Amino acid sequence: MPSPPPGLEIRDASLTFDQRPLFHRLTASFESGSWTCLLGRSGSGKSSLLRMIAGLSLPDNHRLTLTVSDARPLRGRLAWMAQRDLLVPWQRVLDNVMLGARWRGQANAKDRQRALTLLDQVGLADKAGQWPSTLSGGQRQRVALARTLFEDASIVLMDEPFSAVDAITRLELHELACQLLVGRTVIMVTHDPQEALRLADRILVLQGEPAYLITQPTPTCRRPRPLADIELQQCQAELIARLREPAHA
Amino acid sequence: MPERASSAPGPNASLARVGRGLLAAVVLIALWQLTITLADVPRYILPSPLAVARALVDQHQLLAYHASITAIEIVGGLIGGVLLGLATALALARFRPLRRTLLPVLLVSQAIPLFALAPILMLWLGYGLLPKILMAMVIIYFPVASTGYDGLRQTPQGWLDLADTLGVNRRQRLLKVQLPAALPALASGLRMAASAAPIGAVIGEWVGASRGLGFLMLNANARLQIDLMFAALVVLVGFAVLLYFGVDTALRRAMPWQRDAVETPD
Numbered sequence: 001m002p003s004p005p006p007g008l009e010i011r012d013a014s015l016t017f018d019q020r021p022l023f024h025r026l027t028a029s030f031e032s033g034s035w036t037c038l039l040g041r042s043g044s045g046k047s048s049l050l051r052m053i054a055g056l057s058l059p060d061n062h063r064l065t066l067t068v069s070d071a072r073p074l075r076g077r078l079a080w081m082a083q084r085d086l087l088v089p090w091q092r093v094l095d096n097v098m099l100g101a102r103w104r105g106q107a108n109a110k111d112r113q114r115a116l117t118l119l120d121q122v123g124l125a126d127k128a129g130q131w132p133s134t135l136s137g138g139q140r141q142r143v144a145l146a147r148t149l150f151e152d153a154s155i156v157l158m159d160e161p162f163s164a165v166d167a168i169t170r171l172e173l174h175e176l177a178c179q180l181l182v183g184r185t186v187i188m189v190t191h192d193p194q195e196a197l198r199l200a201d202r203i204l205v206l207q208g209e210p211a212y213l214i215t216q217p218t219p220t221c222r223r224p225r226p227l228a229d230i231e232l233q234q235c236q237a238e239l240i241a242r243l244r245e246p247a248h249a
Numbered sequence: 250m251p252e253r254a255s256s257a258p259g260p261n262a263s264l265a266r267v268g269r270g271l272l273a274a275v276v277l278i279a280l281w282q283l284t285i286t287l288a289d290v291p292r293y294i295l296p297s298p299l300a301v302a303r304a305l306v307d308q309h310q311l312l313a314y315h316a317s318i319t320a321i322e323i324v325g326g327l328i329g330g331v332l333l334g335l336a337t338a339l340a341l342a343r344f345r346p347l348r349r350t351l352l353p354v355l356l357v358s359q360a361i362p363l364f365a366l367a368p369i370l371m372l373w374l375g376y377g378l379l380p381k382i383l384m385a386m387v388i389i390y391f392p393v394a395s396t397g398y399d400g401l402r403q404t405p406q407g408w409l410d411l412a413d414t415l416g417v418n419r420r421q422r423l424l425k426v427q428l429p430a431a432l433p434a435l436a437s438g439l440r441m442a443a444s445a446a447p448i449g450a451v452i453g454e455w456v457g458a459s460r461g462l463g464f465l466m467l468n469a470n471a472r473l474q475i476d477l478m479f480a481a482l483v484v485l486v487g488f489a490v491l492l493y494f495g496v497d498t499a500l501r502r503a504m505p506w507q508r509d510a511v512e513t514p515d
Contacts, residue, residue: 056410080414086407089506090429100415103425131506151415 005154005185006077007032007069013052015045016061021210022048028204028213032069035186035223037196039216040206041243046189047159049206053187054080054157079153083160085144087132094119094128097146111150118146122176138169142176149180156181158188162195171227174198178224193239197232198224203239209247216242296476304480311465311477316484318461322378322450323488326385330442333386334393335435341394342401343423359391363449367456381453381461388449389442396438400431433507436500443496447489 013026022045030036040046051057052064055074068074087096097115101107119125122142124135132140141162148156161177162170170192178199190196196203201223203216216239219231226232278298284290285297292300305312337355341348366387370380404427412426454463462481469478501507 051410054410054414056413076416078414080411082407082410084407086411088408088426088429090432090504099411103412103415103417103421105421105425133506157414 003070003154005033005183006072007034007185008053008155008187009067009069010049010053011065011067013049013064014062015048015052015058017045017048018060023206023211026211026213030185030187031202032185033183034201035181035188035199036202036204037200038187038189038204038206039191039193039196039239039243040211041247042191044206044211046206050157050159050187050189054078056080074155077154079148079151079156081144081148081156081158081161083163085132085137085140085164087135087140087143087147089132091132092128093124093130093132093135093143096132096143097150099147100151115146115150118149119143121149121180122146138165138173141165141169141173145173145177145180154184156184156186158186160190161188163191170195174224193236193243194227194232197235197239198227205239205242207242207245207247214242293473293475296479300476301479301483304474304476305483308477308480312462312480312484315460315462315465315481316488318378319447319450319454319463319485320488322381322453322461323385323446323492325378325382326449327389327443327446327492329382330386330389330446331393331439334390334438334442335397337390337394338397338401338431338435339423339428341398342427343419355391355394358387363388363452364456367452370453371457376457376459381450381458384453385446385449388445392438392441392445393435396441397431397435400434401427403434404430432504436504439496439500440493443492444489446492447485451485 008030009028011025011027013028014024015022022043026049038046038050048058048060048062052062053066055078066074087093088099091099091102094112094115095102097118098107098111101111116125116128119128122145124139124142124146127135127139127143132143135143141164144161148158162173165173174195188196188199197219200218203218205214205216206212207214217235219225219229219235221229221231281295281298285292285295296304337351341351363384367380367384370383374380374383401423408426408430409422412422417425450461451463451466454461455467458464462485466478466481469475469481
């Protein structure tokens with residue numbers, strides 16, 4: 001990547017759901033090129049916070065001030081990966097990888113070649129000509145990862161991207177994502193403490209009512225961290241204890 | 250790499266489908282003949298299958314002439330109705346103010362009985378092809394517009410989010426995301442439209458025409474040529490069946506991914 005990815009800073013993030021403030025005037029910063037995992041109980045508003053950063057529509061009352069470290073607009077530098085793979089059934093696998101270019105009406109032979117290379121990187125080069133419906137859940141999520149990478153965005157926002165696949169596939173996807181998303185600023189929402197501890201440079205927990213952000217310690221070894229790592233297991237115990245704390249502490 | 254290793258239902262499957270259809274037809278014809286033999290129905294009330302078949306052969310030139318007129322009306326109505334219905338669906342999905350004004354009009358238009366509309370169209374447009382094409386169009390327009398609009402509105406939010414973050418504009422979103430996503434819903438509207446199209450044309454012909462299968466039926470009825478009347482009906486049924494399967498085949502071609510989806514065991 002030519003220039004380093006920008007860092008992000010959010011200020012004054014507020015979200016009201018049904019007249020109940022989920023969080024109020026949150027502040028957080030996301031360092032350039034770092035991988036941040038955002039955790040919290042169900043309904044804590046973590047996915048909504050991510051949607052707010054992505055600039056996606058939300059039904060509730062919300063506000064957010066977003067500062068980009070290089071002061072350039074985010075548009076076109078942001079990639080989104082959701083819990084569902086969001087592959088469109090009417091395009092073959094290769095065209096799903098280059099979906100952005102196709103939808104913007106600017107796909108060319110170079111894009112095609114790049115999409116093929118990405119498919120090769122996620123280990124699915126032989127599936128390029130197939131329909132998505134012929135793939136397994138893990139394969140589909142790998143195609144979604146390739147589509148995310150195709151955008152070559154410096155900021156990647158992921159909302160529980162690996163939660164719909166089985167445990168072993170998830171571990172494999174962690175390794176693949178870690179390797180392929182190097183050098184990007186990643187913010188990932190997850191409900192899986194182990195996943196967060198394997199992948200994150202920094203872990204933020206959305207806790208309380210209205211919620212505030214707490215930084216949790218992460219293990220020191222290189223990512224993706226092995227499950228057997230003693231430090232990871234200690235951190236996991238702490239993180240789970242944190243998540244189990246009642247909202248009104 | 251084979252692009253599609255397992256292709257559409259094999260020739261055996263479609264052969265079986267045709268076979269089942271033929272069997273049903275044979276059973277129906279047998280029942281028809283049985284009713285005549287047992288109940289001794291006079292032939293000016295219900296002609297025998299053989300008499301109808303004879304009329305089909307003997308009068309094939311007359312039938313072909315009138316059938317060609319009706320076919321033009323149906324196909325014209327189908328093309329016009331589908332295009333107009335699709336355009337309405339797209340316009341409703343794209344322009345919010347249009348929804349408030351056009352949607353109620355659309356619903357009210359459905360409340361007008363088609364039979365009541367036919368004489369008015371004759372009055373305004375005469376006895377030619379145009380009012381019949383319009384009748385077929387009216388009957389096709391609504392299912393296409395309403396299923397199309399419903400389909401366009403019900404695009405899964407995930408795809409819309411994705412489109413937003415991929416930086417597509419509103420027109421691209423409508424045509425490249427919402428429209429393909431609406432195809433399965435639209436397809437059911439098109440199948441409905443295809444089977445309804447002959448109704449519109451025939452009603453038009455009944456109300457006032459000098460050509461077409463509807464006219465031929467009325468005329469044959471008045472002259473007590475009941476076998477000819479039934480022969481015209483058989484041709485009309487043939488049209489409806491042909492049209493349905495033609496549209497169905499075209500839709501399957503347009504959505505090859507659905508065919509494959511059914512086939513994969515996974």
